[in-house]
Amino acid sequence: MLNTKANKLEINAERLWDTLEVSARIGVGKSTGLSRLALSDDDKAMRDQFVQWCTAAGCVLRVDGAGNIFARREGKDPSLPAVVMGSHLDTQVAGGRYDGILGVLSGLEVIRTLNDQNVDTRRAVEVVCWTNEEGVRFQPPMMGAGFFCGVHALDWVLGQQDENGCAFGQELKRIGYAGSAPRDPSAIDAYFELHIEQGPILDAEGLHVGIVIGGYTSFGAEVQITGENAHSGPTPMRKRKDALVAASVIVAEVNKIGWEYEPEGRSTCARIEVSPNKYGIIADHAKVTIDVRHPDPALAKEMYDKVIAVLPVAQKQSNTALGIIKEWVFGDVAFDQNLTDLVEEVAVDLDVSHKHMLSAAGHDAYHLAKVVPTALIFTPCHDGITHNESEHIEPRYTAPGVNVLLNAVLRRANA
Numbered sequence: 236m237l238n239t240k241a242n243k244l245e246i247n248a249e250r251l252w253d254t255l256e257v258s259a260r261i262g263v264g265k266s267t268g269l270s271r272l273a274l275s276d277d278d279k280a281m282r283d284q285f286v287q288w289c290t291a292a293g294c295v296l297r298v299d300g301a302g303n304i305f306a307r308r309e310g311k312d313p314s315l316p317a318v319v320m321g322s323h324l325d326t327q328v329a330g331g332r333y334d335g336i337l338g339v340l341s342g343l344e345v346i347r348t349l350n351d352q353n354v355d356t357r358r359a360v361e362v363v364c365w366t367n368e369e370g371v372r373f374q375p376p377m378m379g380a381g382f383f384c385g386v387h388a389l390d391w392v393l394g395q396q397d398e399n400g401c402a403f404g405q406e407l408k409r410i411g412y413a414g415s416a417p418r419d420p421s422a423i424d425a426y427f428e429l430h431i432e433q434g435p436i437l438d439a440e441g442l443h444v445g446i447v448i449g450g451y452t453s454f455g456a457e458v459q460i461t462g463e464n465a466h467s468g469p470t471p472m473r474k475r476k477d478a479l480v481a482a483s484v485i486v487a488e489v490n491k492i493g494w495e496y497e498p499e500g501r502s503t504c505a506r507i508e509v510s511p512n513k514y515g516i517i518a519d520h521a522k523v524t525i526d527v528r529h530p531d532p533a534l535a536k537e538m539y540d541k542v543i544a545v546l547p548v549a550q551k552q553s554n555t556a557l558g559i560i561k562e563w564v565f566g567d568v569a570f571d572q573n574l575t576d577l578v579e580e581v582a583v584d585l586d587v588s589h590k591h592m593l594s595a596a597g598h599d600a601y602h603l604a605k606v607v608p609t610a611l612i613f614t615p616c617h618d619g620i621t622h623n624e625s626e627h628i629e630p631r632y633t634a635p636g637v638n639v640l641l642n643a644v645l646r647r648a649n650a
């Protein structure tokens with residue numbers, strides 16, 4: 236029985252890589268990455284594969300109303316809340332092979348390693364795949380975790396539609412993952428998420444593990460602009476109400492704000508919708524999403540205030556009507572001090588190089604941190620390239636972080 240600090244377990248990195256390779260063949264993108272959108276046929280195929288692996292590892296599966304899949308390796312005392320690891324298996328349209336996938340499959344590798352070594356734990360150990368973390372097909376992102384943590388009501392989640400009008404709930408049923416397991420955060424003792432950093436710091440500094448102590452504060456908004464259709468030839472400039480002009484002013488000005496707060500501040504308009512989007516027709520409608528982030532919450536707010544001040548300018552220059560139709564803020568997250576200390580203690584014991592850092596991207600762990608003790612562990616990715624088909628990681632840089640996850644989970648599960 237291995238349950239003391241002195242004993243250290245090690246994952247089978249080759250097996251983890253073989254598992255990642257199988258995932259990399261499900262929902263292949265245009266080149267080397269993945270295009271595995273939430274609740275698509277490819278998402279179903281990957282879920283089926285994950286369920287098969289977990290079943291083969293002796294786990295008991297359950298699926299909740301939002302399609303989150305939990306695989307449980309029972310503990311000596313089944314009445315105790317479980318230690319849970321996880322992330323997501325869905326990807327962006329032109330996503331990489333690793334993103335959240337590494338977190339889920341590392342959790343599976345932890346369970347496989349415990350099996351190999353015949354380790355019994357006091358608490359159950361579970362791996363979870365959260366539904367629709369990416370928020371590509373259905374918004375918002377981190378939807379499954381948001382449901383589980385009580386941020387979104389189930390009916391609301393099930394009613395969200397993709398661009399073609401397909402409802403989340405219908406699609407979940409179609410792929411066979413509309414479950415009925417209760418939503419019960421109190422059944423979780425601790426949540427560990429391992430994720431690639433999605434930034435360049437660990438790679439540049441040659442470190443193996445980032446212990447995340449908080450997140451960038453992120454403000455977001457969706458702005459709707461209403462203009463008027465007109466012919467681009469006969470319509471004089473002074474008579475126009477051009478929604479695309481307003482959107483363009485917003486895009487250009489928001490970009491400038493990010494530069495003012497460089498290098499830590501970031502501002503983006505990642506999505507624009509314009510109609511009718513035809514040659515010769517002045518646009519009567521546009522929508523722009525705005526995203527500003529800064530590690531200092533006060534400066535993030537300052538950036539967002541500047542964004543708000545851009546809107547009347549854009550309105551005036553285009554003679555349109557515009558307004559914010561959705562607004563959000565996230566990232567003011569505090570991870571659990573005890574778990575963060577535990578991860579650090581394990582990293583020191585295993586002689587794994589590490590540093591404390593902030594996360595600039597949102598993760599399922601952000602929602603979990605609000606309701607259960609949560610730790611987020613980063614591993615390096617080449618040059619910080621992510622949400623890109625050329626996202627790349629290597630076993631020798633990644634395995635040390637997965638070993639930290641394994642031993643931290645083991646210690647917590649026996650505590």
Ligand SMILES: [Zn+2]
Nearest residue numbers: 323334335368
């Ligand atoms: Zn992710």
